[in-house]
Every structure is written in structure tokens, then in C-alpha cells.
Amino acid sequence: MDKMPAWADAVLVPLISILLAAALSAIVILAIGEDPVAAFKLMVDGALMRSSGWGYTLYYTTNFIFTGLCVAVAFHASMFNIGGEGQAMIGGLGVALVCLFIPFPHWSVALLVATLAGAAFGAVWALIPSYLQAKRGSHIVITTIMFNFIAAAVLNYVLVNLLRPTGAMDPATAIFPQATHLPTFQDMFAPEGSRMFRGSPANVTFFIAVLACIGFWFLIWRTKLGYEIRAFGFSESAAKYAGISPVRITIVSMLISGGLAGLMALNTTMGEAERLVLNATEGAGFIGIAVALMGRSHPVGVFLAALLFGFLYQGGAELALWTNIPRELITVIQALVILFTGALDNMVRMPLERLFLAARRRDS
Amino acid sequence: MTLMTKFLGAAASLALTAGAALADPALIYDLGGKYDKSFNEAAFNGAEAYASETGGAYKDIELQSEAQREQALRRFAEAGFNPVVTTGFSMSAPIASVAADYPDTKFVTIDGFVNPEEHPNVLSILFSEHEGSYLVGMMAAMASKSGTVGFVGGMDIPLIRKFACGYAQGVKAVNPDATVISNMTGTTPAAWNDPVKGSELTKAQISQGADVVYAAAGGTGLGVLQTAADENILSVGVDSNQNYLHPGKVLTSMLKRVDVAVKDAMEQGPDLQTGVMVLGLAENGVGYAMDENNEALVSDEMKTAVEDAKAKIIAGEIAVHDYSTDDSCPALSF
Numbered sequence: 001m002d003k004m005p006a007w008a009d010a011v012l013v014p015l016i017s018i019l020l021a022a023a024l025s026a027i028v029i030l031a032i033g034e035d036p037v038a039a040f041k042l043m044v045d046g047a048l049m050r051s052s053g054w055g056y057t058l059y060y061t062t063n064f065i066f067t068g069l070c071v072a073v074a075f076h077a078s079m080f081n082i083g084g085e086g087q088a089m090i091g092g093l094g095v096a097l098v099c100l101f102i103p104f105p106h107w108s109v110a111l112l113v114a115t116l117a118g119a120a121f122g123a124v125w126a127l128i129p130s131y132l133q134a135k136r137g138s139h140i141v142i143t144t145i146m147f148n149f150i151a152a153a154v155l156n157y158v159l160v161n162l163l164r165p166t167g168a169m170d171p172a173t174a175i176f177p178q179a180t181h182l183p184t185f186q187d188m189f190a191p192e193g194s195r196m197f198r199g200s201p202a203n204v205t206f207f208i209a210v211l212a213c214i215g216f217w218f219l220i221w222r223t224k225l226g227y228e229i230r231a232f233g234f235s236e237s238a239a240k241y242a243g244i245s246p247v248r249i250t251i252v253s254m255l256i257s258g259g260l261a262g263l264m265a266l267n268t269t270m271g272e273a274e275r276l277v278l279n280a281t282e283g284a285g286f287i288g289i290a291v292a293l294m295g296r297s298h299p300v301g302v303f304l305a306a307l308l309f310g311f312l313y314q315g316g317a318e319l320a321l322w323t324n325i326p327r328e329l330i331t332v333i334q335a336l337v338i339l340f341t342g343a344l345d346n347m348v349r350m351p352l353e354r355l356f357l358a359a360r361r362r363d364s
Numbered sequence: 365m366t367l368m369t370k371f372l373g374a375a376a377s378l379a380l381t382a383g384a385a386l387a388d389p390a391l392i393y394d395l396g397g398k399y400d401k402s403f404n405e406a407a408f409n410g411a412e413a414y415a416s417e418t419g420g421a422y423k424d425i426e427l428q429s430e431a432q433r434e435q436a437l438r439r440f441a442e443a444g445f446n447p448v449v450t451t452g453f454s455m456s457a458p459i460a461s462v463a464a465d466y467p468d469t470k471f472v473t474i475d476g477f478v479n480p481e482e483h484p485n486v487l488s489i490l491f492s493e494h495e496g497s498y499l500v501g502m503m504a505a506m507a508s509k510s511g512t513v514g515f516v517g518g519m520d521i522p523l524i525r526k527f528a529c530g531y532a533q534g535v536k537a538v539n540p541d542a543t544v545i546s547n548m549t550g551t552t553p554a555a556w557n558d559p560v561k562g563s564e565l566t567k568a569q570i571s572q573g574a575d576v577v578y579a580a581a582g583g584t585g586l587g588v589l590q591t592a593a594d595e596n597i598l599s600v601g602v603d604s605n606q607n608y609l610h611p612g613k614v615l616t617s618m619l620k621r622v623d624v625a626v627k628d629a630m631e632q633g634p635d636l637q638t639g640v641m642v643l644g645l646a647e648n649g650v651g652y653a654m655d656e657n658n659e660a661l662v663s664d665e666m667k668t669a670v671e672d673a674k675a676k677i678i679a680g681e682i683a684v685h686d687y688s689t690d691d692s693c694p695a696l697s698f
Contacts, residue, residue: 056431056435059431060431149552152551152552153551155551156519156520156551156552157551160520160521160522164522164691166690166691168522169453169456169475169476169477169521169522169523169688170453170454170456170457170476171521171522172457175457198438199434199435199438199462199465200435201431201434268430268431272430272431273430273457275457277430277454278521278553279395279430279553280430282429282430313428313429316428317428317429317432317435317436320425320426320427320428320432321425321436321439321440326426327397327426327428330428331428
């Protein structure tokens, strides 16, 4: 027994990391002459104490669940997919194309088709790097990150030259037809005439994200394919010996990964903007890496980590609105959380592990 | 729980309204950020000028994400700020979707366009960047000895093509045989803030014979101006007067008076005249910069020619083609 109990690994380590990040952030805020307690209160008030705040928090959460799951699938196959950003961009293109060119009778049909299109486009964007990894040994980290730039260039070309309405300044598509607009939380939950969730972008896609979490769990821990992915992730040679094809697992897990990233576009493109804008992903693909690391590649963990980052994003927006804390410092605060939970994980884990072991030795 | 949320929400919005009972103006910067040495900073300077001249206060925010556009508009409108001034064309769609919910609040979109018939409480301010660029293009062509001039854009978007197209027309008006080399820095928002790449593009254009380079690229332009000065060729700045950055090396700057537009809107306060306002040469919304730093570079002959063209454009005798009207450019292909 040289391990600490599972609850400490899953709960205590991230919690201590977050507290450390919060303490350091407080020092940063103090250093620029602002009140950290007031800032924290403002973040909580703006993100969690009002319905429209929840609307934004859950909107960001939805993005991060998709990209977090995207990275997590690849992690299970011991691959590092940094291309979530590009895959989500291209997924957005798929969503936009079906919304613009297919006359849908109802949003539910549109959502179904757009889900397939977004996932398919995202998956295709992940296909080439995964093929190169599986057949040619080109490292997936390098190829996926390169594909992010290619995706940005493709999207820019398509938006500026092909899909932009003539004369419009904004490199964006036209607004999608009314029938494809997804119901927001306001449409779904606010009673007639109430201001609940007014103007906030959270929409029905959130429930698709929750379904994706459940589907993810089922896939990884309850199916043959999931077993193969995990076996391949633990040891490639053992998996090969057991008759699992490395080429197949590499490609299939990356296709699932890219598909999940592509689904993020449902939320940003179809749910929020209702048109495809150039900057639709705005780094959510990279935040997904932190979310997956913090969530230990488990759907429950990913969900909670996504919620935390959603809170940080919405709380950060409140800080920007009502205080003089510059935007760069808000990014610093968000980065500190990523640093502590993602990169400096062992800094907390190792002393904690030693502590638990010492306690156990004393008991016995 | 919901009751609790509502109470807290009401209390919070009450507190916020109380803080801004005087209807101060608010300013929303685009994703480029407040200190971009260019477009957004010009807006910030205008707001600062308003604050120091009138003693008034204003509230501002630097956006971090697309979803915040609508959020910031709503929160400022709900808190009683009036008018709410925004920079960048990306704000026009969010304004169009929230304006109807706050009929008593005036919204200003600079560089954007919102239909005034549908939304009577919105002022759209547009600049005729193509006219200003035409004039600096003429000056570039007259200052050039090689007959080749360069253009470095930021992100490849229609607005920047509008700058490039006006510039190329100005160049060709002086010297129909001149070559205009046009490069865009990139396809992501990072292209607005990449001085190193701006510098590389300038070097590449110099190697193709360019001896005057016009930068319309935000922070990237600083690299262009620096390299042009280092390599001893001339450059043209943009948006703000950038002549002082390298005295004697910057031929002129294409001025876009975002600062004046912001200050005017803030001074008018809640009684702001809405509609559509196009600021061109006639309104001094765009122009070229002359000061002690570039006196020696601009000959009398150049000045006369440019002033002549300016008068003709204002009078309608010269029509400068605007790229954004039909997405094409007679003088330059992209």
C-alpha cells in the first residue's frame, strides 16, 4: 500500500491546489492595491448569485465540458490532443453550413443534424493528425497544434471570401434562420414576464454536454472499445499482444476526441452567436487540457473542473466590469488556477502522499 | 433558491444603479485591448480627454471573450450608463440584439453599422478610411524612388482591405505604373499584435524593391515602422499620429479620429443624436498627419497635390472606391 485513499486523490489534491492558487491571486490583487475579499465577493455574486450569472457560468461550462472530454478521451489512449481549438473551429464550420443551407422545420431537427455535422467536421480535422501518428509516427502534439493554425486560416478564408454577406465588415456568416435558434435557459425556465436568465447565453446544449459526460463514462468503462482504449493507453505493447490494433485505436480515439471538440461549436455558434464568427472558440480548446488534467480524465471530474473554469470566466468578466483590475491580471488569476491544478499537481500530491503514508505507518 | 437569487439579484442591481445615477457614459473596448497603441487606445484617449475637460467620469471595460459583448452592453445599460460607446465592428450585431430592450439608453458603435430604422437609439459611426488611405497613398507614390511601395495589413479582414484598396488607388493615381506589394500579417487576432512578423514582412517587401511601407496593423505596425527606420526607408503610420515614433523616417500617418468621435459622443451624453454618421475628409474624421517630425520629408509639391486631391474628393470630383461596398478593388487584387 503506497497510495493515498481515492477520495484524497480526487478531492483533496484539487481543493488544496485551488486554495493555493486563490491565496496567490489574493496577493496579486493586493499588490495592485485592490481588495481581494471584495473581488472574490464580486466574482461569487456575479457568477453564482444571480440567474443571469448562472446563465453565463453554465454557458462557459458547456464549452469546457466538451473540450475537456475531448482531451480526456485522448488521454485515455495516452495521446495529447492539443488540437481541440482547431477541431472546434472546423466543427463550427460544419454547424454553420447545415444551419445556413438546410431549411429546418424545427430547432430540434436542426440540433440533431448540427450535432452530427459538428462532430463529423471536428472528427475529420482530427483524422489527418491521427493517421500521421498511427502510420507515420509524426507526433500528435506537433501535428494537432499545427492543425490549429491551418484551421484558423481555413476559417478565415471561408468567412472573408465565401460565407460573409456582401458589404458586411465583420468576418462572420449571416445570422442563422429563426428555425435553427436553440432555446436558451430563459426560454426554458423563466416564467412568463420574469427576467430570469435574461440575456444570458446558456442554452439547451448544456444538456447535450451532460449527456456527453454520461456517454463518455459508458464508452470508456462499459464498452469493449473503451476497454481497448484504456488498455492501449496503459501499455501499447501489451495491447498489441492482446490483439488490439494500435492504428485502429489511435485513429478511433482521436476521431471521438475531435468529434467532442466539434460539438462545442453547437454551444458557441448555434446557441450563443447564432452565426459563425471568426473567434468563436477563443481558447476553450486549450482550457480543455487544464479541465481534463484537473478532472483526472473522468467525466465527473471534467464536469466539476469545467464548472470551476466557467465560474472563473464569468467571475472574471464581473471583475472587469466593476473594478479597476486590468484584464491581464484576470488572465493571471485564471492562469494561476491552471498552473496549480494542472502543471504543479505533484507539488501538492507528493507531500500529501507522504503525510498519508506516515499516518498509516503510525496506525499500524 | 430562485427567490433568494432574485432578491440578491435585485439588491445587486439596485446597488449598481445607485452608483451611476448621474448617467455617466461607458466605453467598451474591443478584444484588442485598451493599450493597443492604435484603434482602441485612440478611443481611450478620447474618453480621457472627455474626463479631463468636463470633469466627468466614465466607466470602461476590456472584453475578454465574444460572449461578453452582449453581457457588457446589458450590464452597463441596466446600471444606468448612458451613452454606451463601443469600438470595433464586431459590436454591431450584439448592439442590434440588445438595443430594443433598453430604449432609453443610447448605444454608439464605432466602425460598425446598425440599421437606424430598426433601432432608433443607436448611433453608427463609420470612417472613410479609403479616402485617408488614398491621400497617404499619393504621398507614398511621390516619395518613392523605386516606383514600388508596400502595404502591411493586420488581420485579413474586409476593413483592412478597405485601407489597402484606398492606398493602392492613391498610389496609382500618381504613378499608374507603380507596383503595390500587399501583405497581411495573419488570419487570427494575434495578427494585430505581432511586431516581429510585421518586421519580417517589411524586410521581404524591401527586398522586392519597396521604399515606402504603409502599416495598417495595430501593434504589428510598430514592427513595420521600426524596421523601415532601421533599413532607412520611409513608412506610413495609421490611426493615431505615429510620426513621432521615428522622426524623419515616418512619411506621415493616416489619421482616423476615433478619439474625437468618442469624446463627442460622451459630451452629448444621454441626449446623443442617433442615426448614422460617416466621418470622411470633409468632417476631418480621416486625414494625414503633418508635424515637425515629417516636415522635411513632405515637399511643397506633395502638399499641394494632396490638398488638391483632398478638395476634389470632398467636392465629389474624385471618387475613391470603397472596398466594402462590393468586395472588390480596381487597383489591387487580394
